[in-house]
Amino acid sequence: MATAVPHVPPKQDLPPPGGYKKIPFAYVPAKSYFTGFTMIGAYLAATIGGMAIYYLTARKVKRDEIEMRSAENVIFPILIAERDREFLRQLRRNRDEEAELMKNVPGWEVGTWYGEPVYKTLPEDRLVSPLFREFYVHSDWKSTAKRANLKLWS
Amino acid sequence: MVITSKTTLPEESELDVQELNLSSAALRAGSFHLGKQCENANNEFMLCRQELDDPRACLSEGRAVTSCAMDFFRKVKKSCHDEFMQYANCLDKSSGTMAFSHCRKTQGVFDKCMKDNFDWDRPSYGYFARAKIVKTEREAPKKEEPVVYEDATPGLPADYPTPPAKYGSRFFWLE
Numbered sequence: 001m002a003t004a005v006p007h008v009p010p011k012q013d014l015p016p017p018g019g020y021k022k023i024p025f026a027y028v029p030a031k032s033y034f035t036g037f038t039m040i041g042a043y044l045a046a047t048i049g050g051m052a053i054y055y056l057t058a059r060k061v062k063r064d065e066i067e068m069r070s071a072e073n074v075i076f077p078i079l080i081a082e083r084d085r086e087f088l089r090q091l092r093r094n095r096d097e098e099a100e101l102m103k104n105v106p107g108w109e110v111g112t113w114y115g116e117p118v119y120k121t122l123p124e125d126r127l128v129s130p131l132f133r134e135f136y137v138h139s140d141w142k143s144t145a146k147r148a149n150l151k152l153w154s
Numbered sequence: 155m156v157i158t159s160k161t162t163l164p165e166e167s168e169l170d171v172q173e174l175n176l177s178s179a180a181l182r183a184g185s186f187h188l189g190k191q192c193e194n195a196n197n198e199f200m201l202c203r204q205e206l207d208d209p210r211a212c213l214s215e216g217r218a219v220t221s222c223a224m225d226f227f228r229k230v231k232k233s234c235h236d237e238f239m240q241y242a243n244c245l246d247k248s249s250g251t252m253a254f255s256h257c258r259k260t261q262g263v264f265d266k267c268m269k270d271n272f273d274w275d276r277p278s279y280g281y282f283a284r285a286k287i288v289k290t291e292r293e294a295p296k297k298e299e300p301v302v303y304e305d306a307t308p309g310l311p312a313d314y315p316t317p318p319a320k321y322g323s324r325f326f327w328l329e
Binding site for chain 2: 060063064066067068069070071072073074075076077078080081082084085087088089091092094095098099109110111112117118119124125126127128130134137
């Protein structure tokens with residue numbers, strides 16, 4: 001027994017009508033926006049322009065620095081004058097404190113090691129600034145730390 | 155401590171001065187006019203301080219500096235208080251370093267007030283940064299004389315004969 005099979009023509013994979021696209025094998029150069037000379041020109045322009053702006057800014061910065069130094073030079077003597085007075089006051093306080101502290105030690109002289117001075121070649125009345133710890137030796141810890149934070153870290 | 159009982163320290167009466175109770179912004183705001191008005195006192199004090207290098211020797215100059223600054227700020231407070239405070243406030247709040255360049259407007263107002271009231275001009279920006287020669291009444295400290303040692307080797311007399319070298323110079327091409 002045979003079943004009737006209708007005849008369907010086979011479908012073939014064929015090129016599209018009109019044929020395939022051509023294969024682009026020729027070299028396609030990149031699109032160029034600038035020529036070399038333009039780029040060199042742009043570089044020079046940017047550099048020169050930048051240098052000009054830098055020059056103007058540097059001049060202003062320098063001027064501001066001079067102005068600031070000028071103002072500091074004016075304030076400096078006022079601060080130093082005030083500091084000197086307080087410094088000498090504190091030296092007297094320290095000396096009195098040391099005399100009070102060591103009054104029961106026989107043979108102790110203030111500012112010396114039992115009469116032996118720290119600087120023996122200097123004239124007697126020369127004022128030598130004491131060391132930092134020495135200057136604050138009789139004061140409380142808090143003021144020492146406050147000043148130390150300023151002085152020893154800077 | 156290095157301060158002995160033989161070191162002279164000034165009495166409290168010499169140190170007792172009314173101090174300038176101002177913030178750094180105020181000092182900076184007034185600095186240029188102050189420097190111009192107290193130029194002599196400041197120069198004298200700094201010269202003394204540099205030459206003698208002793209805080210005890212320059213106490214009177216220091217008092218002059220402080221009293222001059224005190225007078226100046228009293229005058230400013232009397233006539234230009236608002237302008238001054240505005241300028242100082244601007245300096246204080248415009249930058250961390252209290253730079254002048256942010257406050258030209260308020261500075262102009264303050265300068266104008268100083269000009270109108272006292273006829274004081276603001277000196278140019280580098281005026282106090284320039285080197286100066288200060289003429290002063292105080293005598294300059296004596297220079298330390300060079301040390302003379304008694305047992306030093308005596309030199310040759312000035313008229314000692316100097317004959318030409320016997321075998322020529324080592325650097326013969328320099329002759």
